[in-house]
Amino acid sequence: MFALPPSPLSAVHLPIFVEKRLQVWMKRDDLLHPEISGNKWRKMKYNLIEARQQGFTRLITFGGAYSNHLYATAAAGKVFGFQTLGIVRGDELHSESSKTLAFCAACGMELHFVSRTAYRDKPQVLTAIQQENPVWQEAYFVPEGGSNALAIKGVMELTAEIYTELQPDFICTAVGTGGTLAGLWAGAAAPTQVLGFLALKGALGLQDEVAKLLQNTGIQPQASMALRPDFCGKGYGKYDQELIDFIHFFEQNNPAIRLEQVYTGKMMQGIASLAAQDFFPEQSTIVAIHTGGLQGRVHLVNCE
Ligand SMILES: Cc1ncc(COP(=O)(O)O)c(C=O)c1O
Known part of the structure; x- marks a missing residue:
């Protein structure tokens, strides 16, 4: 069931995407490794190589x-x-x-x-x-969240994998420390737009954080990027019945995909809401990154 990169792209099925004529895919990085999954695999790869090369x-x-x-x-x-x-x-x-x-x-x-x-x-x-x-x-130091220049290099490989299969109009990710977003942005090419769905409040700080991370790589992004602070609910790690119901509904429609309530659930809820608001032009192709984190999935009432 688990796979080495490239991770598969799975079609995402929700009635709103059919209604709005959107093609939505999920980049299944959650399948990369049972424990080092999602963006963690991408962010850690070159850090571990560097640590080993430096003899740590x-x-x-x-x-x-x-x-x-x-x-x-x-x-x-x-x-x-x-x-x-x-x-x-x-x-x-x-x-x-x-x-x-x-x-x-x-x-x-x-x-x-x-x-x-x-x-x-x-x-x-x-x-x-x-x-x-x-x-x-x-000892080799890895910052909180694992976000540094080498993490961005790893995440850029994820973007490259997507482009070998399709040319998305939008690439979406959940955002914590901003490293994954920075890597996707660095790796994306126009006309793809990169959307970052905040898992915590504080968009302004994150904009700076992402800019700082990119500065350290010397990469000038070619695509456009927007932070979406409007789908983090009451804040980091907090969830309400609406989110739980959404995850439940999502999983009924996509039985092979599991979401969790801190990152990927909020991101998918955000994408579905934006679709309902006609944010995405008809016929858009959207890739949502499954950044893993399923170890933190709580037992969702009515959801198992
Ligand atoms: C499952 C999951 N998704 C998304 C993120 C956000 O990634 P980043 O910290 O690179 O913004 C994290 C961690 O922070 C995470 O654990």
């Missing part, structure tokens, strides 16, 4: 108790033979506080819990931990 045997990163990135880094450490340290937001937490953290610990990730205040100053937290544990001074 340890990886350090940051994340919250439900972080898909922490989860994937722990799995990558286990699969590719790196020791991993996860610096976790919240000193009230422990390794059993969430399924994500329990998985990370089971993969062998060393978890270091820091207060939410201290977490804001990551360089300082990192230095303090490295001074206390000198073994971690020789």
Whole structure:
């Protein structure tokens, strides 16, 4: 069932897409690896190669108790033979506080819990931990969310894969730290438009973040890009009955595709809403990226 890149493109079926004469596809990066799935695979690939080439045997990163990135880094450490340290937001937490953290610990990730205040100053937290544990001074650092220039290089391969199969009018992704969006934007060519559906509030900050990430690569995007802050609901990780009902409906219409409530569910809900508002011209071809994250899927009432 799981596949190495190129990941498949699956047709997405919803009545609104038929009504509005839209061709919608899902780029199934969720099928890339059971644990290092979706955008995590793309973002990690060149970072792991770089870490290995520089002779590192340890990886350090940051994340919250439900972080898909922490989860994937722990799995990558286990699969590719790196020791991993996860610096976790919240000193009230422990390794059993969430399924994500329990998985990370089971993969062998060393978890270091820091207060939410201290977490804001990551360089300082990192230095303090490295001074206390000198073994971690020789480690490859992956930023929170895994978004850096090498991550963008990996995500650009995803865009290239899409273009070998079709020329979409729109490429859509969920947005957290902005790395996936930056990579898709860097890899897209006009007339494709790239749409980023925010999973958290704060579009202005993200615009800057994406620009900064791209600056580090020296790439000037050729396509147009827009952030959609209007489908994040009440904010990061928060979901309501309408979203649950939408995911339920989506999965009934697309039994081979699972969504989750933090990223891909909100993105697909956003695409369906925009379709209903006639945002997409008739006959548009839209590719939505399945960025994975299914480990964080909650048991959705009425949805299983
Ligand atoms: C499943 C999933 N989709 C989308 C995103 C957003 O990716 P990015 O942080 O590159 O914006 C993330 C992580 O942040 C994620 O875990």
